[in-house]
Amino acid sequence: MEASVLLYGLVNSAVLMLTALGFSLTFGLSGVANFAHGSLYLAAGFIAWMILHYLGLPFMLSVVLTIIIVGILGAAMYRYILMPVRGIALSEVIATFAVGVAILEFFRWAGFVTYDFNLPSFVKGGVEIAGVDVDYQRVIIIGIGAGLAALLWYFSHKTKIGLALRGMAQDEYTALSLGIDSDWAAAISVGLGAALAAVAGLAILPLGLISINIGYDVLLIALAVTVLGGLESTTGLMVGSLILGFASVITANYLGPQWSEVVYLVAIVVVLAIKPSGLFGKFKELEERV
Amino acid sequence: MLEINSVSVFYENALALNDLNIDVQQGEIVGVFGSNSAGKTTLFNTIAGLTLHLKRREQRKGGERITITGSIRFQGEEISLSKPSDRVEKGIILCRERHPVFRDNTVEENLRLGGYMRSGSEIKESLQFVYDLFPPLLRLKNKKAGMLSGGEQEMVAVGMALMARPKLLLMDEPLLGLSPLMQKEVVRAVKKIRQQGVTILLSEQYARPVMPIIDRGYVIENGTLVVSGTGQELMDNPEAKAAYFGM
Ligand SMILES: Nc1ncnc2c1ncn2[C@@H]1O[C@H](COP(=O)(O)OP(=O)(O)OP(=O)(O)O)[C@@H](O)[C@H]1O
Ligand SMILES: [Mg+2]
Numbered sequence: 001m002e003a004s005v006l007l008y009g010l011v012n013s014a015v016l017m018l019t020a021l022g023f024s025l026t027f028g029l030s031g032v033a034n035f036a037h038g039s040l041y042l043a044a045g046f047i048a049w050m051i052l053h054y055l056g057l058p059f060m061l062s063v064v065l066t067i068i069i070v071g072i073l074g075a076a077m078y079r080y081i082l083m084p085v086r087g088i089a090l091s092e093v094i095a096t097f098a099v100g101v102a103i104l105e106f107f108r109w110a111g112f113v114t115y116d117f118n119l120p121s122f123v124k125g126g127v128e129i130a131g132v133d134v135d136y137q138r139v140i141i142i143g144i145g146a147g148l149a150a151l152l153w154y155f156s157h158k159t160k161i162g163l164a165l166r167g168m169a170q171d172e173y174t175a176l177s178l179g180i181d182s183d184w185a186a187a188i189s190v191g192l193g194a195a196l197a198a199v200a201g202l203a204i205l206p207l208g209l210i211s212i213n214i215g216y217d218v219l220l221i222a223l224a225v226t227v228l229g230g231l232e233s234t235t236g237l238m239v240g241s242l243i244l245g246f247a248s249v250i251t252a253n254y255l256g257p258q259w260s261e262v263v264y265l266v267a268i269v270v271v272l273a274i275k276p277s278g279l280f281g282k283f284k285e286l287e288e289r290v
Numbered sequence: 291m292l293e294i295n296s297v298s299v300f301y302e303n304a305l306a307l308n309d310l311n312i313d314v315q316q317g318e319i320v321g322v323f324g325s326n327s328a329g330k331t332t333l334f335n336t337i338a339g340l341t342l343h344l345k346r347r348e349q350r351k352g353g354e355r356i357t358i359t360g361s362i363r364f365q366g367e368e369i370s371l372s373k374p375s376d377r378v379e380k381g382i383i384l385c386r387e388r389h390p391v392f393r394d395n396t397v398e399e400n401l402r403l404g405g406y407m408r409s410g411s412e413i414k415e416s417l418q419f420v421y422d423l424f425p426p427l428l429r430l431k432n433k434k435a436g437m438l439s440g441g442e443q444e445m446v447a448v449g450m451a452l453m454a455r456p457k458l459l460l461m462d463e464p465l466l467g468l469s470p471l472m473q474k475e476v477v478r479a480v481k482k483i484r485q486q487g488v489t490i491l492l493s494e495q496y497a498r499p500v501m502p503i504i505d506r507g508y509v510i511e512n513g514t515l516v517v518s519g520t521g522q523e524l525m526d527n528p529e530a531k532a533a534y535f536g537m
Binding site: 083084085086087088157160163164166167170171173174175176177178179180181182 | 338339340343347384386392395406407451
């Protein structure tokens with residue numbers, strides 16, 4: 001394999017993992033498939049842009065503020081929109097998808113449709129690795145992906161909140177009988193997933209222009225990665241990202257860039273047809289899920 | 291400490307608890323005895339607030355399947371409409387039937403999670419107590435709880451409940467599925483837990499193994515109280531005898 005395919009495959013895999021991380025985490029912790037994921041990702045881009053341009057705050061501060069705002073947005077979405085339909089999977093999907101479309105169309109209505117919107121890279125410039133030019137932002141994305149994976153492991157194994165969320169995901173009634181509140185846990189996990197969508201958006205959007213359709217693409221990617229890797233499995237998330245990351249780079253390289261999106265769709269259809277639980281998914285009893 | 295006044299629970303139109311009156315005094319160990327589907331778990335889940343949680347969950351979806359009536363007072367306070375977490379805060383802790391644990395977590399993670407509502411120093415203190423009570427857990431503390439034997443999981447489950455620092459500990463069939471030796475261990479542990487000032491309400495199908503430690507008992511069938519009294523009083527009652535000896 002050429003060095004460029006190897007390197008860009010790796011970068012692309014990190015991009016996919018980061019893109020799907022929040023979606024997968026929320027689903028694993030609370031069983032909510034957040035179809036507003038892509039919209040939250042995109043909203044993070046526009047919010048950061050607005051903070052930078054209208055308020056003129058320093059870059060790092062804008063980033064942190066954006067992540068917090070989007071996280072709160074996610075938790076609020078749970079509290080005011082998802083809570084009443086909690087446990088009815090189809091209604092949850094419809095409700096989150098509706099919120100997602102509303103967010104995207106709001107930005108379209110508000111005039112965020114021109115080619116003026118982009119976010120600054122964290123660091124300008126690039127390096128040459130094994131004869132291939134890579135900009136720093138892509139290297140940073142790999143770093144953020146690895147860093148977040150470590151951080152999330154620590155959060156879910158060592159902190160009180162993380163343990164409580166995992167406990168709630170494993171056995172709701174036992175968690176309840178120890179005093180963990182189920183709505184609180186679900187709101188936190190949706191909020192956390194939204195914050196991760198924001199992190200992904202802020203790290204990845206600087207690679208290009210921000211446009212509304214990215215919201216839909218991101219949702220497609222998150223679905224493809226999690227469906228392939230198996231919902232709620234961390235190993236699956238990584239392997240799913242690697243497979244799709246390389247598959248789409250190889251496809252783009254040999255068949256042409258217009259084919260790389262098709263890879264995601266094909267992956268979803270094939271996996272659902274052959275092994276619906278994904279490569280690493282465990283089938284859970286339905287009553288455990290609800 | 292706990293006063294249950296004419297509590298009834300209906301699932302659809304089936305009566306799971308029928309106008310029950312039960313009271314537990316501070317420092318007592320009280321037993322609730324009954325055969326399969328007598329309503330023991332429903333009673334415990336109703337005291338812990340899980341039945342109310344399920345009812346509210348179903349109501350959100352538009353169902354009216356569960357009806358709960360009557361009053362539950364804890365330390366003089368009406369709690370029948372409180373969330374499970376509020377009841378835990380007050381000190382009512384349920385150790386569920388079949389001693390479920392968090393299988394993907396280690397033993398120590400399970401125990402720490404038990405202390406979810408409590409402060410760091412309280413967790414430390416309780417952890418020491420639990421390891422003293424069940425020494426095998428110390429050796430197993432980094433093992434995944436799902437890998438443990440049934441008896442070991444029981445210790446983890448009871449340990450978790452203790453980590454929550456109960457004032458009133460509800461134990462739903464703590465001896466279920468345990469070997470006679472392990473049953474003795476649990477009975478011994480229950481006695482020690484009471485010595486810490488914890489009031490205990492426990493359920494069993496057969497009373498014999500817990501006979502030596504209970505102060506009083508209630509026998510329920512089909513959600514209805516059959517007889518109540520001290521151990522000796524139950525023994526002398528022909529209807530209750532069946533519950534004791536399985537005849
Ligand atoms: N969630 C529920 N929905 C409908 N019916 C239920 C539900 N939970 C319990 N029941 C019914 O209520 C009755 C009492 O059940 P419960 O679990 O309280 O009995 P139990 O005394 O704990 O029995 P066991 O000794 O088998 O554990 C049973 O007839 C059961 O079928
Ligand atoms: Mg039961």
